[in-house]
Amino acid sequence: MKTLVWFLFGVAGGFVVAHFMNKDPRGHEILADVDARITEFTDRIADAYREQESRFAGLVEDARGAAAETVANAKAAASDAADAASETARKLTD
Template identity: 70%
Template sequence: MKLLWFLLGIAAGFVLAHLVNKDPRGHEILAEVDARITEFTDRIGDAYREQEARFADIVDDVRDAAAEAAGTAAAAASDALDSAQTAARKLAD
């Protein structure tokens, strides 16, 4: 039953919009509403793309920091291994 009312509401909205669009004043009103909706969606799209760019920059910074930390850790581990091998050789001698 709710679906029927929903569909009837959509159909009535289309009929009403068609009738309003036939009148020159109604056509102007609908054109203004369409322009405002377009402006709103453009602003939302711009804001989304700006946030997406910010997040991409943050992700790139984190990726670079993680790669640097991994390189530093690998170098430290290599140095520790070299020190351990040198110490082991000295003990063996």
């Protein structure tokens, strides 16, 4: 509980210091620079996330296509096997 109080005190103190810094032109410049760097960082992270997301989407689509092809091949093989078994049964009964 004591740690939480100190944490909240530090956050509140940071807001107060930032408010006073923002009033001074040099402080305002520093805060604007920090804000620009944070924005640049978050933009880079967002771009990297979108790039990875598109890569995964491509991999999933490739896997989906391969699975569909495998299912189609399995159906064809099962159909061929059923036809062969049916043909064999017909020959045995004749």
